[in-house]
Amino acid sequence: MEPRYDPAVEKKIYDSWEQSGYFDPDVCVEKGVTASDAEPFCVVLPPPNVTGVLHIGHAYEDTLQDIVVRHARMRGMRTLWIPGTDHAAIATQAKVEKEILKVEKKSRRDLGREEFLRRVNEFAQVSHDTIVQQIKRLGASLDWTREAYTLDEKRNLGVRTAFKKMYDLGLIYRASRVVNWDPKGQTVISDDEVQHEERTTKLYTFRYDKNFPIPVATTRLETKFGDTAVAVHPDDKRYAEYVGKTYHADFCGVPLTIRVIADPTVEKDFGTGALGVTPAHSIVDWEIAQRHDLAIPVSIINLYGKMINVPKPFEGETTATARAMVADELKKRNLIEKEEDVKQNVSIAERTGAIIEPLPALQWFVDVDKQFKQNNGHTTTLKALMREAVESGGTTIVPERFEKIYFHWIDNLRDWCISRQIWFGHRIPVWYRERNGVQETHVDIDPPKDDGWEQDPDTLDTWFSSGLWPFSTLGWPDKTKDLEIYFPNSFMDPGYEILQLWVARMILMSGVIMEDVPFRKVLIHGIVRDSKGEKFSKSKGNGIDPLLLADKYGADALRMTLVIGAAPGNDVKFDEQRVKGYRNFSTKIWNIARFIQMNKPEGFADDVDAGAAKHIAAREEIKELAALKAEVTKHIDDFEFHLAAEKLYHYVWHTLADKIIEQEKKTLAGGTDAEKSESYALLEHLLLGSLTMLHPFMPFITEEIYQIFRPGKMLMVEQW
RNA sequence: GCGCGCUUAGCUCAGCGGUAGAGCAACUCGUUUACACCGAGUGGGCCGGGGGUUCAACUCCCUCAGCGCGCACCA
DSSP, X not given: OOSSOOTTHHHHHHHHHHXXXXXXXXXXXXXTSSOTTOOEEEEEOOOOBTTSOOOHHHHHHHHHHHHHHHHHHHTTOEEEEEOEXXXXXXXXXXXXXXXXXXXHOOOHHHHOHHHHHHHHHHHHHHHXXXXXXXXXXXXXXXXXXXXXXXXXXXXXXXXXXXXXXXXXXXXXXXXXXXXXXXXXXTEEEOGGGEEXXXXXXXXXXXXXXXXXXXXXXXXXXXXXXXXXXXXXXXXXXXXXXXXXXXXXXXXXXXXXXXXEEEOTTSOTTSTTSEEEEXXXXXXXXXXXXXXXXXXXXXXXXXXXXXXXXXXXXXXXXXXXXXXXXXXXXXXXXTOXXXXXXXXEEEEEETTTOOBOEEEEXXXXXXOSSOOEEOTTSOEEOHHHHHHHHHHTTSSEEESTHHHHHXXXXXXXXXXXXXXXXXXXXXXXXXXXXXXXXXXXXXXXXXXXXXXXXXXXXXXXXXXXXXXXXXXXXXXXXXXXHHHHHHOSEEEEOOBGGGIXXXXXXXXXXXXXXTSSOSEEXXXXXXXXXOTTSOBOOTTTTOOOOHHHHHHXXXXXXXXXXXXXXXXXXXXXXXXXXXXXXXXXXXXXHHHHHHHHHHTOXXXXXXXXXXXXXXXXXXXXXXHHHHHHHHHHHHHHHXXXXXXXXXXXXXXXXXXXXXXXXXXXXXXXXXXXXXXXXHHXXXXXXXXXXXXXXXXXXXXXXXXXXXXXXXXXOOGGGSOO
């Protein structure tokens, strides 16, 4: 054995695993390492976005899965782990758009849809290749023969099939309503893609004009051109006499017709207790307007955040400028009664950082409250279905506290807006044409055969295709053998930041389409942060390249650092110092192996030294190892990888090396031949046993050493 | 506002009803069949504050504080 373990061999080891074909469970069955009737175990990789390179968070996520997968494989299960990448519609398009604008000073419209998509696909391909190499470098035992992409043809067929099915069930509909408009990305986004940021802003208390009886408080003076009502609480005695009446007001030169209505959602104690209702530019106001049958509102803000349908000088101004102008005008008219600073949560688009502009638009939605009938005869709603999947125990979420967050999210869920005004993604499978003045709509998997149809220009929310991932990767909508064997998946390991965006959508989609849960267990993990507890981000420049660390200390050391870093669901604070510590552990393991190998008695061979093996069977050290195995197995089954890894670390270093080897040194030096053989047999047994248990955590070094002791074998598929 | 976490040794974190644990850091010794990417050992903790349940609480319950997160409101 070399005096030192060199992480450079890790690439070679990965290649040998890949060449063996054992990542593919069919090959395992074929070659007899897995029984043909073995219980299936399937995990689908959360597909990394093709927007760049792998970061340390991926390394963490992939390590956790690889532990589960390798453990299952070693226990003889028919184990499949499917790789793939995510086209990540908005994220990827935005990235390429930005790059093209920077380098060529061109917008996507300058290039045209076809050319632009060619560029995005090119970028995605390069990004994909990098990512795959990176995943392999970390040792993930994925079956690359089954690799998928959320935007490949197979998955596109799945998306179209799912859309059609949900449309036919009445779960997908098209409607005009106030949506979250991202003025920067020029697209609608769903509620879950909106984030909130607290800011201080001015709250104005004003009157539309001198004769209007009720003062109203608002932070958005510029939208008041679009007001059609003032809402007060039904129990509010101050305004009871005005309820039901309609007033004509002159608001900064614009004639408004304002009805006073009573609605229980209005808070008496906020502002003046009276709310100016702007149906076109507030989701809440839109809903109030619906309840009170207010007239169809006029938009006063366009898609670029500029004022429209208002007189000069307001027309064409940005909302911010218009707000200041309105404030000036009202002051001139002496209509501002109060001006105060308030804290307000501003809605931000998570991808572009733009402030959301609520405005009315015609979009496609998934109805989460609609009753529909499943093939199995049950009548349900999507909300109920998502709730039941977890309540019934069909899917278990670990740690349990995330179940609470999940239910809380369902309780507050609104219809899911799935159409996006971007080009990169799955085109909506709907075609329109006008015939004799009548608008016709065709919703199907394939385009209509006859003439005159035009496909909807929009694409689908990336999470629509991601939601199908647990079964689209298995070949659905075809009735494949994989689907039969491996669905529902056994395990899924996403981060908590996509519990709602992704996990919930998979449960939803699987519930409608497959009428089953997508997976049995979900282990939610935390975020990897830097040593100060800050999130890694490009703008902060605190990123760490997991690949550099793997090359420097070995992928195994990196994996151990991440695993022992924290309990499930908690964030991991990452410090390079710790990786060093586990590199030292690798060295320790290496030296244990070297020491044992150096002491192999002349002529010792496993088949002829059955006597030595028999002798050691009764020894305490063997029992101790067996007890450890039971503990480690239990911890892995309970997803307590940090405990399993820590115990193994402690055993190997402080029991096997510090105690047992030290104790055996005397025998190895001065014992009889029989005693030496026994001593060696014991140490070898303990070493190989430790390597076996360590393998899911530190696959490379364990494989390397194992093959030195057992040439021709492969630890990856040895018995646990 | 509703909900969910976290607070344990200098640092990073485990443990979660039975006399406080690990890694790193610090200190003291040590180099004998591997390993200084060593070994043996030492110091260091009112387990965030207060109250309760219990024979027994870091562990369960209540409450307060600080930090973080989710959802809603934000007119």
